[in-house]
Amino acid sequence: MKPYATYAAEELALDDMFMRWVQHPDDDEVALFWQTFTKQHPHRRAVVEEARRMVIDCSTPLPGAMANDEMANLWERIRGSLRELDEIKPLQPSIQKVVTWWYFGRTVAAALGLLLFIGWSYWIHRSDKLQTIRSGSAQTRMVRLPDGSKARLQPNSQLEFVQQWVGEIPRAVWLQGEARFSVVHSPKTSTFRVHTSDVTVEATGTEFWIGQQAEGTRIGLQRGTLTLLLNDDDRRVTMHPGDSLEVRGHLVFPLKLSVGQLNKAVKR
Numbered sequence: 001m002k003p004y005a006t007y008a009a010e011e012l013a014l015d016d017m018f019m020r021w022v023q024h025p026d027d028d029e030v031a032l033f034w035q036t037f038t039k040q041h042p043h044r045r046a047v048v049e050e051a052r053r054m055v056i057d058c059s060t061p062l063p064g065a066m067a068n069d070e071m072a073n074l075w076e077r078i079r080g081s082l083r084e085l086d087e088i089k090p091l092q093p094s095i096q097k098v099v100t101w102w103y104f105g106r107t108v109a110a111a112l113g114l115l116l117f118i119g120w121s122y123w124i125h126r127s128d129k130l131q132t133i134r135s136g137s138a139q140t141r142m143v144r145l146p147d148g149s150k151a152r153l154q155p156n157s158q159l160e161f162v163q164q165w166v167g168e169i170p171r172a173v174w175l176q177g178e179a180r181f182s183v184v185h186s187p188k189t190s191t192f193r194v195h196t197s198d199v200t201v202e203a204t205g206t207e208f209w210i211g212q213q214a215e216g217t218r219i220g221l222q223r224g225t226l227t228l229l230l231n232d233d234d235r236r237v238t239m240h241p242g243d244s245l246e247v248r249g250h251l252v253f254p255l256k257l258s259v260g261q262l263n264k265a266v267k268r
Contacts (some may be wrong), residue, residue, distance in 0.1 A: 003231040005041050006200040011193075012051035012164060013058075014130065022055040043234075102244045134158045135177075147171055147184050149192065154178040154211075165190075178211035183224070199247045202227040208239075216248035218255060228252070 004012065012018050021030045079125050095266050135141040135153040143151045146165040153159055157177025172193045183192045185205020194201040194210055198217040201210060207223025210217060219226065221239045227238040230250055237252055239245065244255040 001197055002197070003200045004037060005116065005231065005234075006042060006193075006195075006229040007051075008172075008193075009047045010053060011170060011172050011195075012048065013054040014153045018051060019055050022052050023059055044226040107163070130160050131162045131163050132158065133144040145171070145173065147186075147192075148183045152180045154180075175210060176212065178209070180207075180209040182207050185224075198231060198249070200231075202229065216246050218244065218246045220244040220255070 002015070004015075004018075007015070018034070021034045025031060034048070038048055132264055133141065133143050133153070135155055135157050136251075137156055139155060139156075143155045143159055145151060145155060145161060146163065149171070153175065154177060157175070157179055159176075159179060160174040161172065170190050170193050172195065174195045179192065180224060181192075181203070183203045183206050192203045196204075196210060196212055196217050198212070199219070201208070201219060203224060203226050206226060207222045208224070208226055209220050212218075217241060219228065219239065221241055221243050225239055226239040226243075228239065228245070228247065229235075230237070230247065230252070237245070246253045246255055
């Protein structure tokens with residue numbers, strides 16, 4: 001199961017099963033899953049509700065565009081309404097014209113602000129599409145992420161991420177297989193997260209590798225600091241340069257890798 005207990009609201013809103021729950025509440029099986037999840041994780045209810053509102057907002061159809069004659073009639077009605085304002089009537093004609101245009105300009109600015117907001121909402125909705133990149137059975141593949149960070153996929157691996165990272169939205173990727181990451185750090189960027197089936201790895205500016213195996217997920221850190229969030233567990237495990245760990249369910253085991261072995265794994 002995906003580590004939903006560690007997801008931010010933006011990450012939940014991108015999840016297919018979460019979106020289906022919000023958009024198709026009559027799906028009893030999916031509804032039961034999320035109802036059970038919120039009962040088991042009451043501290044995540046605020047996050048779930050925020051993500052639900054995001055999905056609803058992005059699913060609401062944008063208003064249709066107005067025809068040219070409708071737009072012209074609208075602006076004429078606005079100008080007429082402005083000329084009838086009590087604040088404008090007592091003024092001399094020359095001054096009345098200036099003040100009318102001032103009110104009109106302010107109205108236009110407000111309307112443009114609304115249009116920009118609608119356009120921004122549409123862009124955000126379009127940019128929330130996941131991109132999937134896979135490596136072949138006998139090849140590695142270098143992936144450049146939206147913030148300039150890099151991931152080198154090992155053979156038979158897959159990486160998913162949103163095509164645009166903006167604002168405070170967590171920089172998140174979903175990994176299946178094995179990859180080496182070199183994460184760009186900037187005070188203006190948010191936390192970088194790698195989600196696997198066993199654990200979520202949080203980083204700021206680091207170099208590390210993650211490998212999924214049948215028995216668990218292995219993580220090795222060469223530079224920087226990592227925080228591990230175990231699935232369905234509130235514990236946080238901090239890693240420092242030279243550390244290597246294996247996560248199996250709720251258990252964490254240290255790996256006995258030498259510095260040379262760790263560097264070799266990270267630099268592959």
